[in-house]
Amino acid sequence: MEDISLAHQNLYYVPGILNLLAAYLIGSIAFGFVLCKIFGYGDIRKIGSKNIGATNVLRTGNKLLALATLILDSGKGAIAVLVLTYFFATTPEATTTLPSISSQAYMLLIGFFAIIGHCFPVWLKFRGGKGVATTLGVFLISTPLLGLIACIIWLLMALIFRVSSLSALIAVGLTPLIAHYIYNDPNISGLCAMIAALVYLKHRENIKRLFSGQEPKINFSKK
Secondary structure, eight states: OHHHHHHHHHHTHHHHHHHHHHHHHHHTOOHHHHHHHHTTOOOGGGSTTOOOSHHHHGGGTOHHHHHHHHHHHHHHHHHHHHHHHHTSOOSGGGGOSSTTOOHHHHHHHHHHHHHHHHHSOGGGTTOOOOSHHHHHHHHHHHSHHHHHHHHHHHHHHHHHHOOHHHHHHHHHHHHHHHHHHHHOOHHHHHHHHHHHHHHHHHTHHHHHHHHHTOSOOOOTTOO
């Protein structure tokens, strides 16, 4: 009887694991790549930094396409969290993969897998974007106050330093500390640290350019 009960309990982990896989697949949708193909710009991976994110899409000269990429990349992180948390969690046990994790931390965990999908999309041989836009969407839905503060920090840093990558690295890098004071949940703080580490990993070339003084700056006066 004990073995049967244990097996039945373990079945509750299946929806949680499938949710994480689904989040990864949603995050793997490479909107920058798809939009550039549709609108005749070819393979975005052969343009500029060869990245699939909005910043590189902007190098095509199509600002609307870059904006659409930014919105869609942010939106897929938000949608992954919303849909997979609320529509597929049919039982209390299915809302978590870990016995002691809070529902809010689980939302962030789903978002983390969506960010992994964006950074390492299976459809593009695991060569994806840098994760900032998707991270923003994830934070704004799973931890709204943290997401809002991160956006404000990015904006302030952009105004001060006029370097987009540096602003993103500072904003994301501060999220574990900010999350600790807001939520006092080690799972949330730990996931923020993991997300920040992933974003920093994907920005390693930007970090090299920052140290060498070669990272391009934002031109706010450019028309």
